[in-house]
Amino acid sequence: MTTSPPNARLDPVIHPLVRLSICGLLAAGADWVDFATVRESVGVSDSVLSKHSRALEEAGYLQVRKGAVGRRPRTWFRLTPEGQFAFGAHVAWLQNAAQSARPT
């Protein structure tokens, strides 16, 4: 999900490819995405995803909700409004950077 046109800004929290990938999935249009779906889509292990999701959560960009289906615990992720805005700004920065790197 994208927000209104943001100011292009490199966000050091989002910039690492794994975190960019996590944010890309969470910002794509779903409200909540579960841990296993994010892990498979990003292509990382449980521990790597936990580490990066914690960094995003500490920055206030990620909201985590823990629940259970029967006896199986289930963790859900979504971007906070701040996370959506920061991601939008970072994508705008990436677009500018990609454009300026293109040969004229």
Next chain:
Amino acid sequence: MNDASAGLQEIDRQRIALAAKVRLPWWYTGLFALAMLGLLGLPLINRFTSWEVGDWAVLWPALIVLYLSDRLLGYVTGAKLARGTLRAYPSSRPAGLSMLAVAVVGIAGVYLLVRVGQWPQAMVLALVCTVGTVRCLVWQTAGIRKDIRTGRALAS
């Protein structure tokens, strides 16, 4: 390829991956069709029984099935869609509004046909409108997929 292009490609890849998750399982489509058939056929059921039976045996179970299957879909696919589908996914609007129109016209039509005693025609209309709403559901899902793939889905 530079870092920025690689990053943008990764974002596109994740959009495509999420869009691929938005599929309707057979059980969801089946439950939706059954619930819609129940709602559209309610005036017919009420003709042969009482309003109370129709309400408790069809109306409430159909509404509960629609609500629960919607919630269950997120658990099964691993991605819960944004609330307010018509607002969050602009491409799904024509299908969503068409579904509403088919359901409303269907229920009113079945009710009127039953009132004038043309219940065989009412049954046919209920079936036709059920098929119509299911087709709209499939169309709406395609619209949601398209918006996710192209980055047009709006913030919830």
